[in-house]
Amino acid sequence: MELFGELGYPAVTVKRLCEQAGLTQRYFYESFADRSALLVAVYERCVDVTRQATVDAATPYPQSPSGVAPDAVPAAARATLGAFLHTLTGDPRRARVMLVEVVGVDPVVESTRLRAIHGWAGLILALAMGERPVSPAQHVAAVGLVGAVTQLLVDWYFTNVSPEPVDIGTSAPTDLDTVLDVCVEMFGATYDRLMR
Template structure:
């Protein structure tokens, strides 16, 4: 019969051996997370086209067999990195939005009524600032979200389109709460996402020196975005 110490260090039944306090599933999740972090570094610094599975694994400190444990190819990892960037930006955006939503005495914001009309200008600035900062504060995330995922494959384009419409749904939720949106309002929300995205693309690319377009100050870009959102709210989304 194994001693308690042996039993605790050698196996976890059907889950397999534990190493460093982690079972196989937990270790695989850690390796996957390390590859996503490495993918952000490599894709966000050197670009997707120049990246190789080996360079990503070297960055993660893992062998290539562990790459294929979690991802089928570089494009599969790019989707995971992009999704992680979108989740990061969305979390920052929702955190900023929370203080403009009715809490009803509860710690959890209630978005069922949307943001009150008299708060829209202030809320738009705070929420858009959070989104812009999520990209501007980390050039790797900006490059992945704004440049590297565009036009790679039809499958990744579908992922990108889902993200765009996810942002549009968030705009409608914050502006209208649970009230149904018309086709015009949905189009307006998609248009707002497109406007902010293109302004940020211009800002990022201008900063790389790969265009003759001048790089405008982020504060000016934020001002324009706020004006667009307030005008769209007053005329279309309210």
Template sequence: MEAPGIDITSPQEMPAGPAAGRVYSGRQPSERTMERHDRLVDAGVEVFGTVGYAGAKIKILCQRAGLSERYFYESFESREQLLTTVYDDLSGRLMHQVVNALQSPSMNLQESVRAGMGAVVNFMLDDPRHARIILVEIVGVSPELEAKRHKSMTAFAAQSMNQLLLLSGIDPEQAQEQMAENPDDAVLATVLDAARLTAVSMVGGVNNMLLDAVLGGTTGNTERIADIALQLICSASIGIRALAVAD
């Protein structure tokens, strides 16, 4: 845990005193605490996404949030905990946007898959801070964050696998049910394993395209990246379909 620095009260926030617990400016103490928490999360997005995690000292984060350092430790134990919260927030918002795009009732299957790809690309590149935090700053910080990152990537790979199977003419839920009922079905087992590994590789490939855009200064290339991601999954579906009809 990082030790708190000297407590220098900022003009924006005064430390709790005898009036702690009272309603101030129409807000309960819990509401003011949550507001400070949210300001620190917003500051984390800005600082981690521009300066980077290594250079994001607590003093810098607090200055960005307009808070004294004592309020940092009111909400977070360390910079890593703030980074974890920021990452959870960004990856959760991204997954929500992807699922909404995939479930649009006005689109056919290929259109919805393209919309899902577009949701990923736009979330990451319309605000490059998102891509930097998710793809760069989170990497290698700690075993706990590596496990969290892997869990998040696995969740996105599962979404990609479902879309890959659908494009291959296979209902994912029915396939899983059939596999559970008949675990000796070698063909179906091969199809599902190939689809899973393909989806994992696609998530990694799309992430690398996004990273290339951020580091190469081509973040405006969103349509091309989304189109190529769609081509990749459509091409992969041909191979999965061929496995499914193999004897």
């Protein structure tokens, strides 16, 4: 995570990884098929840490078979999204790996990233819907929410953290409080319109 999160995946060779870890390349290849396999392992670990924090934040909001109680949705959304944002952005290396370095590397990494997106959507649906059947529209809405949050965080990363800032062509605020407020509103509106 340190090398991928500080230098970027393209800049990190197996030789560099092994030097940093104090291992021989032979040992590396006994554990991983290639660099992208290591990137997948690092990414999955980042997702696991972030997901656990998000799930832990949901525990004060008991679920019935119908999901979180409708009157608790705004507070549950703020708590869970806040934990997600805090954990993902709390370590700039984790943010870079999850938001930037895994995009478009190769089909295996891309498949892993897409599975994670659908896993996040599944978590949203589990909290919102409980055991109720999920319609195709509800599934698409949950995936869309994940995509919206991800893009807001990519913008935040490139305007606030990235060692190579990117001009996104706007002066709109990208602070995390604003991102959280907008995400809570989006989740609440989606719940009210499609998941109640």
